[in-house]
Amino acid sequence: MADVDVDKQREATASIRGYLYQLDAALLEILNSDIDDQIVIEGIEDFDRYSAEEITYCQVKYYAGKDLTNSVLRDPLYKLFQHFLGLDENARKNRKYSLYGFYADIAISTDPLTVERFKEIMEVGEYIPDAAGVKRLHKKSLLDDAVAADEVIEAFCQVFRIQLSSEFFEHRSSVIATVKRVQGISLLEAEGFHYPRAFDFIASMATKADHNDRTTTRRALQEHLKGTQAVHRRWLLREKDASEYGKYMRQLYFAPNNSAGVVRTFIIDVSTMKDSATICDQLREIARKWSSAKSKTTPNNERYAPFVVLRHSSADLISQVKNELFDTGTDFVDGFPYNGSAFRAEHLNAAQTKERQIALRFADNTDQLLQAVEIIGRKLCHFYDFFFESPLVLEVPGAKSRMVSIPVDDIATIKKII
Secondary structure, three states: OOOOOOOHHHOOHHHHHHHHHHHHHHHHHHHHOOOOOEEEEOOOOOEEEEOOOOEEEEEEEEEEEEEEOHHHHHHHHHHHHHHHHOOOOOHHHHEEEEEEEEEEEEOOOOOOOOHHHHHHHHEEEEEEEOOOOOEEEEEEEHHHHOOOOHHHHHHHHHHEEEEEOOOHHHHHHHHHHHHHHHHOOOHHHHHHHHHHHHHHHHHHHHOOOOHHHHEEOHHHHHHHHOOHHHHHHHHHHHHOOHHHHHHHHHHHHOOOOOOOOEEEEEEEEOOOOOOHHHHHHHHHHHHHHHOOOOOOOOOHHHOOOOEEEEEOOOHHHHHHHHHHHHHOOOOEEOOOOOOOOOOOHHHHOOOOOOOOOOOEEEEOOHHHHHHHHHOOOOOEEEEEEEEOOOOOOOOOOOOOEEEEEEEOOOOOHHHHHO
16 A cells, blocks of 8 residues: 555544544433433534423543543533523522543543632633733633623533543443333444444534424424334344244243233234144243133232234135134133123233143234223233234333334244244
């Protein structure tokens, strides 16, 4: 490679990394905020958070080559203070200010500021020649041109904080770990699929001219990320053989730790199926693994049986499957307690007992399923969507509900997964 002369002053590595760090910090703020808190990228500060109780302005710094000193802190601190000073007294009551970042070393105290300490930081030393030409140190303050009473400075100090963070790669790892936690996914999924898509969401938003287009919420971000899991699993399905894929999904979502209080729902795409026997094989395996029907020791108040829905099924196929399950001794309930009955969600929730060994709760469609789940109460609900072409779009009820979309290329793969 030929020798290339460069102007070191023009290298942009630090500034680019600083901008990426800022976007990561904004993404972390969104992930840790309440679901509908509004985050404005490049608002008053690098990002601003609007919650029901307060507004927080956050300035982000990444100084891998600089220590945190009075001189480094002075300008960003003064900028935040100027904004506070420009507000009327009532508006100041619900404002907070944060300086978030990483520095090579911390050379000053990061304790909450006092009025005296604030004034000390605002002082600037300048060497000015006297009449004899000797340079002498003269001190001035950025506050010299500001009309700021001590009471106002004290009020600002009470709502300002320095939030020290980690270096670039460690910080990014913490963002990815937060994506993993908030989305309820594996580290592989977070690192390879969810985080890149979330980062692109924030980066694209930051380029918008209108501040309204730079405003988002955690709800909007999670809506944007919907389908990312399905894309990832399609890739796994393509790259791994059926046994390896089944083992991976089983470890991820079907560890043998079912317990009382957990409601599981299996939604199975049968759009390519005409053979009821193959479908029944899968349903009997679901009943065997995820129902306490055959347990002799589980108390009646801790018993459980999964819901099942055959998606894209005809009425005739549903009828065939129910007949075969009944003929082979698999006890199930549906929402129809007698011939000609209207759908009754409470019947789908009939209690499993040692005498009535209900192994499956059979809903004919997702509408029936949601009605049945709604009357369960505050239990943790897991919805498993096994699909061929497109994942199910379903608004699951309650904050404790979780939807997992799992692509399959053959319905028999389900047995390998569960």
